[in-house]
Amino acid sequence: GQQLNQSPQSMFIQEGEDVSxxxxxxxxxxxxxxxxxxxxxxxxLLIALYKAGELTSNGRLTAQFGITRKDSFLNISASIPSxxxxxxxxxxxxxxxxxxxxxxxxxxxQVKP
Amino acid sequence: KAGVTQTPRYLIKTRGQQVTLSxxxxxxxxxxSWYQQxxxxxxxxxxxxxSETQRNKGNFPGRFSGRQFSNSRSEMNVSTLxxxxxxxxxxxxxxxxxxxxxxxxxxxxLTVL
Numbered sequence: 666g667q668q669l670n671q672s673p674q675s676m677f678i679q680e681g682e683d684v685s686x687x688x689x690x691x692x693x694x695x696x697x698x699x700x701x702x703x704x705x706x707x708x709x710l711l712i713a714l715y716k717a718g719e720l721t722s723n724g725r726l727t728a729q730f731g732i733t734r735k736d737s738f739l740n741i742s743a744s745i746p747s748x749x750x751x752x753x754x755x756x757x758x759x760x761x762x763x764x765x766x767x768x769x770x771x772x773x774x775q776v777k778p
Numbered sequence: 779k780a781g782v783t784q785t786p787r788y789l790i791k792t793r794g795q796q797v798t799l800s801x802x803x804x805x806x807x808x809x810x811s812w813y814q815q816x817x818x819x820x821x822x823x824x825x826x827x828x829s830e831t832q833r834n835k836g837n838f839p840g841r842f843s844g845r846q847f848s849n850s851r852s853e854m855n856v857s858t859l860x861x862x863x864x865x866x867x868x869x870x871x872x873x874x875x876x877x878x879x880x881x882x883x884x885x886x887x888l889t890v891l
Contacts, residue, residue, distance in 0.1 A: 696878045707782070707868050707882025708821070753821065757878045764811030764872055764880055765834040768821035 671754050671769030678744055679777050686772040687738040688754035696757035697730050697737040698766065703750045711752075712739070744776050780804065782883035784869050790889045796857040799886045803850050803871030809833075810852040811880060812844060815866040824867075827852055828874070856888075864890045 671688045678684060688697070696715055700708035712723050714730035714737060721728055727740045737754055751773050755766040783802040791797050803810050811834075812824040823836040827846035844854040850871070856863055866887050870880035 698878060700880075700882075705884065707870070707884050708880075710879055710881070713876075713879050755821075755878075759834075762875060762878060763834050764809050764826040764870060764878065765823050765836070766878060766880070767823070768813075770820050 669754055669756055669767055669769040671772055673772055674770070675773040675775070677775045677777065680744060680746060682744055684741040684744055684748070684774060685738060686752060686754075687736060688756070688769045689736040690756060690767075691735065692758060693734045694737075694756035694758055694767075695734070697728070698755045698757075699726075699728050699737070699739045700753045700755060700768075701750045702753065702771075708753055741774075744774075746776050746778050749774060749776050782869055782871050782881055784867075784883035784886050786886060787884065788887045788889075790891060791859050792891050793859055793861060795859050796855060797859060797888060798853055798855045799867055799869075799888075801852045801854075801869030801871075801883060803852070803869075804881055806873070807871035807881070808850050808874050809872045810846055810850060811870045811872070812852070812854050813868045813870065813882075814838075815868055815885070816864075821868070824854065859890045861890050864888060 698713045699711045702708040712728040719730040725742045751771045754769040809828045811826040826834040830846045841857045846852045866885040868885045870882045
């Protein structure tokens, strides 16, 4: 089936550093989304992207919808300890708007104060 | 505004039993999606309901079923439980026009012994 390849699998960084993670697919996606999950909680939506080439920011987070529609990246600037968690990319191939998403395997981020 | 509520949060069952999980979406959200999260397979789409109708279904056996009520609340059922069904089951709701922007509950953690 369709898969999203998310990398890196994990990151251990120093507080204040910038972070970059990305997702690639062999299939074209119509929507890319980025979620963050903390222990004991469900994923929380960070950024949604709907158009190829779109660059969207949410505070210190910036994400882009790749021109080929087969990839997306998420950057976090000036990381802080509360950025710790698992970050998931998700894509939607459906042309209609549905809740059916394909998720990447996640990037586990640890931040050292 | 109350978030997505899932009950029960934790449950333990034995092989062969069946289980029903409940989800109350955010008020005004008519789309409810269910996902299974495991360490090995990650987040996988189970099914989506909109206006009491199943709109999408993932690649899970028929033992997994669901339904949605007129107040948008949803239930999912797993019959003849297997050890591999142990997982975190996440419910997510979304607005009709932004169905990919999911708001997740905290999940129901099922352990099958």
